[in-house]
Amino acid sequence: MSQSSDERGAELRQLFFESAQELLQSLNEEALKLEKHPGDVETVRSIRRLVHTLKGDAAACGFRELSELAHELEDALTVEAAASHTALAEMAFIAADTFGSVLSAYRNKKSLPPAETLRRMVRELAGSAGSVKRRRKATGETAAPVIWTEYEKLAVENAFSQGKRVYRITARIDPQCLMPIAARQLLLNALATLGEVLGARPETASPADRKRLEFLLASDASAEQVTAKCHIPTVIAQVKVEAVKGGAKSAKRAASPPETEKKIATQVQPAEKEAVAAASSTENDGAEKGQAGVATADNILRVDAERIDNVLNLVGELIIGKSMLQQALNEFARHYPKEAIRGRFADAMAFQARVLNDLQRSVMKIRMVPVEQLFRRFPRMVRDVARQCGKEVELVISGQDTDLDKSILDAIAEPITHLVRNAVGHGIEDARERTARGKAARGSLRLNAYHQGNQVIVEVSDDGHGIDAQKVKAKALEQGLVTPEEAARMSEAETLGFVFRPGFSTAEEITEISGRGVGLDVVQSVLQRLKGRVEIDTRPGQGTTFRLKLPLTLAIIKALLFRVEQRLYAIPLNTVAEIARARESDLHRVDNYEVLQIRNQVLPLVRLGRAPVPQDEHPAERIFVLVIALGERKLGLIVEALEGEEELVIKALDDQSVSTDLVSGASILGDGRVVLILNIAAISDRYGKSRPGETGEIASGLLLSHGERARRAQASTEVRP
Numbered sequence: 001m002s003q004s005s006d007e008r009g010a011e012l013r014q015l016f017f018e019s020a021q022e023l024l025q026s027l028n029e030e031a032l033k034l035e036k037h038p039g040d041v042e043t044v045r046s047i048r049r050l051v052h053t054l055k056g057d058a059a060a061c062g063f064r065e066l067s068e069l070a071h072e073l074e075d076a077l078t079v080e081a082a083a084s085h086t087a088l089a090e091m092a093f094i095a096a097d098t099f100g101s102v103l104s105a106y107r108n109k110k111s112l113p114p115a116e117t118l119r120r121m122v123r124e125l126a127g128s129a130g131s132v133k134r135r136r137k138a139t140g141e142t143a144a145p146v147i148w149t150e151y152e153k154l155a156v157e158n159a160f161s162q163g164k165r166v167y168r169i170t171a172r173i174d175p176q177c178l179m180p181i182a183a184r185q186l187l188l189n190a191l192a193t194l195g196e197v198l199g200a201r202p203e204t205a206s207p208a209d210r211k212r213l214e215f216l217l218a219s220d221a222s223a224e225q226v227t228a229k230c231h232i233p234t235v236i237a238q239v240k241v242e243a244v245k246g247g248a249k250s251a252k253r254a255a256s257p258p259e260t261e262k263k264i265a266t267q268v269q270p271a272e273k274e275a276v277a278a279a280s281s282t283e284n285d286g287a288e289k290g291q292a293g294v295a296t297a298d299n300i301l302r303v304d305a306e307r308i309d310n311v312l313n314l315v316g317e318l319i320i321g322k323s324m325l326q327q328a329l330n331e332f333a334r335h336y337p338k339e340a341i342r343g344r345f346a347d348a349m350a351f352q353a354r355v356l357n358d359l360q361r362s363v364m365k366i367r368m369v370p371v372e373q374l375f376r377r378f379p380r381m382v383r384d385v386a387r388q389c390g391k392e393v394e395l396v397i398s399g400q401d402t403d404l405d406k407s408i409l410d411a412i413a414e415p416i417t418h419l420v421r422n423a424v425g426h427g428i429e430d431a432r433e434r435t436a437r438g439k440a441a442r443g444s445l446r447l448n449a450y451h452q453g454n455q456v457i458v459e460v461s462d463d464g465h466g467i468d469a470q471k472v473k474a475k476a477l478e479q480g481l482v483t484p485e486e487a488a489r490m491s492e493a494e495t496l497g498f499v500f501r502p503g504f505s506t507a508e509e510i511t512e513i514s515g516r517g518v519g520l521d522v523v524q525s526v527l528q529r530l531k532g533r534v535e536i537d538t539r540p541g542q543g544t545t546f547r548l549k550l551p552l553t554l555a556i557i558k559a560l561l562f563r564v565e566q567r568l569y570a571i572p573l574n575t576v577a578e579i580a581r582a583r584e585s586d587l588h589r590v591d592n593y594e595v596l597q598i599r600n601q602v603l604p605l606v607r608l609g610r611a612p613v614p615q616d617e618h619p620a621e622r623i624f625v626l627v628i629a630l631g632e633r634k635l636g637l638i639v640e641a642l643e644g645e646e647e648l649v650i651k652a653l654d655d656q657s658v659s660t661d662l663v664s665g666a667s668i669l670g671d672g673r674v675v676l677i678l679n680i681a682a683i684s685d686r687y688g689k690s691r692p693g694e695t696g697e698i699a700s701g702l703l704l705s706h707g708e709r710a711r712r713a714q715a716s717t718e719v720r721p
Contacts, residue, residue: 009061015302016061020103023054024096028380031092035383038089047092048077054099066102069115076126091121093380152199152216156244159198159218166198166244167226169215174237183235184213190229195219216244305367305406312363316556316649318356320668323646325349327669360556367407371449371458372400374409378420382445385424392431392442393424399449404456408550411530412458415523419460419546420445422520427464427544437541439463455532455574456550463543467536469495475504493633496536500524523548531572531664533630533681557650559667561643561675562624564609568675570667571637573645575680577629580636584621596625596636603627605636606687630684637683650677662686 027050034043055070073095094117101113148156159166169191173183184200191197199216217226223241230239329345336342375397386393428434428443435441446461469492476482476498482490498504502521523546527534531551538544551557551572559570580598587594587605594605605625626637648667664679 013061016057016063017103017107018302019057020054020099023050023057024100024103025376026050027092027096027099029376031089031096032379032383034092035089044077044088048074051077051095063102063106065112066099066106069102069118070099072119072122076122087121088125091118091125094118094121096380148199148216155198156216156218159196164195164218164220167217167219167223168242168244169213169217169226169230170240170242171213171215171230171236172238173211173213174235175211177235183232186232186235187213187230188215190232191215191217191226194221194226194229303366308363308366312367315356315360315363319360319556319647319649322349322353322356323669325352364405364552364556365403367405368403369406369409370400371402371404371409371456374413374416375400375447375449378416378447381417381420382424385421389425390430391424391428393428394442394444396444396446397448398446402449402451402456404449404550405552408456408530411526412548412550415526415534415548416447416458416460418520418522420447423460423462423464423544427462427466429465451552452549456552458548458550459545460548461543461545466540466542466544467496467499467538468540469538472496472498479504493536496538499536500534528679528681528685531679531681557648557677559646559648559675559677560626561646562626562639563641563643564639568643568673569608569639570646570648570675570677571626571628571680572677575628575630576626577634578627579642580625580627582623582625584623594638598627603634603636604687605638606683607638609638609640628680628684630680635684635687646675648675648677 027047030043030047030050034040034047037043051070051074055067055074058064058070059067098113098115098118102115104110105112156166171187177183188197188200194217196218197215198218199214201214219226221229223243227239227241230236230241326349329342329349332339332345333342378397379395382393382395423445424443428445429437429439431441434443444463446459448459448461450457473482473487473490473495476495477484477487481498481501481504487495500520500523504521523534527548527550532549535547535549536544537547558573560573560576561568561570563569580596582596587596589595590602594607596603596605603625624639624642626639628635628637646669650665651667662679662682663676664682665677667675667677669675
């Protein structure tokens with residue numbers, strides 16, 4: 001059954017909204033370039049192409065108001081405007097914001113926002129461009145030569161290498177000629193009899209000034225012959241023929257393309273100001289870029305993320321099926337150890353495991369996108385926030401090619417936005433203060449991403465004044481978040497953890513950027529939800545780095561399975577630094593905390609089960625200690641028995657199944673058993689906040705005293721696989 005017109009229209013509009021966001025992002029990037037290089041002709045052309053594309057797409061979807069607004073801006077964006085209008089970059093920023101507001105109104109079906117500010121700037125721009133044209137006409141100022149494309153310059157270079165002469169021909173059409181387009185074609189035909197026309201301006205369909213024509217001609221004829229050929233009575237009034245210097249038959253020059261190309265650029269490429277109308281140039285450049293991008297565009301397929309999630313979910317079910325088959329094969333081997341067909345089963349299972357692993361990696365790669373998709377939105381944000389705060393900030397981006405799961409990338413957009421705004425508004429000093437401290441007046445903000453094991457690290461660094469741990473501690477005491485005795489025992493890392501508390505801020509005054517205590521608590525909560533963590537590395541007077549450690553994916557993990565009080569649990573394998581064996585008698589108590597000495601280091605412990613009571617009756621009982629690495633510090637988990645490693649498909653659990661934050665999800669093993677996956681970050685955070693003697697409450701707060709939770713989790717995973 002074919003789609004109805006309404007369905008096709010809705011799909012077209014959805015595609016338009018997606019592509020329009022990309023266009024607006026590119027518009028912001030080009031505006032930033034123009035701000036750094038005012039009057040750059042190529043940047044103005046690029047902006048005009050983007051506005052032209054947006055205009056056409058909006059018209060195709062029936063968004064008339066947006067199309068008309070973009071059309072007004074496109075008409076005003078000319079090369080003359082780039083040379084004469086000093087606030088063109090600011091207008092591009094306002095255009096991007098206005099277009100974004102209009103798109104949001106269309107998407108949410110709300111009334112359109114006013115666009116009078118943009119329209120006023122467009123009128124001023126159009127007026128300034130018109131005055132330049134009138135001034136040139138009144139003074140008789142001649143237009144500068146055209147800018148030839150890279151293809152045309154390459155053709156000139158090839159003509160030199162073949163020993164031909166290259167001429168630049170400038171002709172003026174007779175004012176009395178009533179058919180300027182025909183005159184252009186007549187001259188073009190005449191030149192074609194002498195050689196190869198390498199370039200022509202203006203193009204046939206261009207609305208540019210057709211009274212002036214320019215050509216590049218490769219020919220063996222002399223300049224006099226070319227001049228005589230161009231004199232067409234009642235059509236061409238004036239002809240000027242110039243030889244492009246490049247060494248017509250010089251084998252030495254033909255053998256050194258870089259030197260030849262430099263001479264061609266000097267002779268053929270004119271000054272930055274160009275007289276040919278932007279419409280012609282836009283058309284030419286757009287055609288060139290379009291031809292270059294055809295191959296890549298044809299190979300791109302836009303797929304809804306939900307479909308990929310469905311495929312990944314099916315891969316997860318296949319992994320569970322593989323575990324079930326492996327379990328059945330192990331039981332078959334135990335019952336029939338001498339059966340010959342057992343080897344064939346094992347080979348088939350090994351082959352299936354290899355194919356399934358390749359399938360899983362392929363699907364995961366489809367979900368992976370470069371961090372650049374997130375990073376590219378921040379240059380504009382940094383520019384706006386820095387201006388609002390009266391600061392000079394330079395943004396440096398690296399590692400933008402690092403791949404990350406699309407769902408995680410979308411989730412960390414808000415936390416990184418808060419960190420970036422906080423760094424500009426609260427971390428980096430103003431120019432006067434930086435100069436007084438011996439720093440450069442312009443601050444530096446750095447975004448970086450890289451892979452580290454099975455994690456992706458995203459860093460937001462600034463070279464500001466850093467975070468004063470003592471000031472944070474004093475603020476925490478003032479707000480009653482900690483007692484003086486507890487504050488005296490806190491490490492610097494524990495003290496800095498207060499900045500993630502809701503409502504906590506060390507800013508002296510409240511501004512639009514910082515001071516309300518809202519923002520960093522969002523970072524912490526999102527990272528905990530993603531099973532990641534955030535670390536702070538700060539040096540007073542030198543700067544601060546917020547380091548976000550994220551899993552590559554949330555769907556499938558390698559896990560270590562263990563037992564506590566006859567119940568099965570799992571933790572991500574990449575969090576386990578080592579596994580130690582110990583006896584109950586090896587454990588000690590320091591300040592009423594359980595610790596274990598390993599290689600002359602004291603390891604704090606968290607007991608996931610109940611301690612033996614009375615303990616002195618079980619001094620030789622063997623236990624396992626899982627050493628968990630959390631940044632620079634380590635924590636030991638006391639467990640009773642290990643079950644081995646397993647590849648687990650994580651199933652999300654709602655609050656009705658498991659209400660504690662110490663559990664991040666569940667999974668089903670091949671034999672049908674349910675294993676609960678512990679949230680190591682939450683356990684560490686609970687341990688850090690616990691008082692001496694209360695660490696045993698982590699076990700009771702987990703699920704060990706609530707066996708019903710595991711049964712509800714199993715029911716949940718059976719209903720929602």
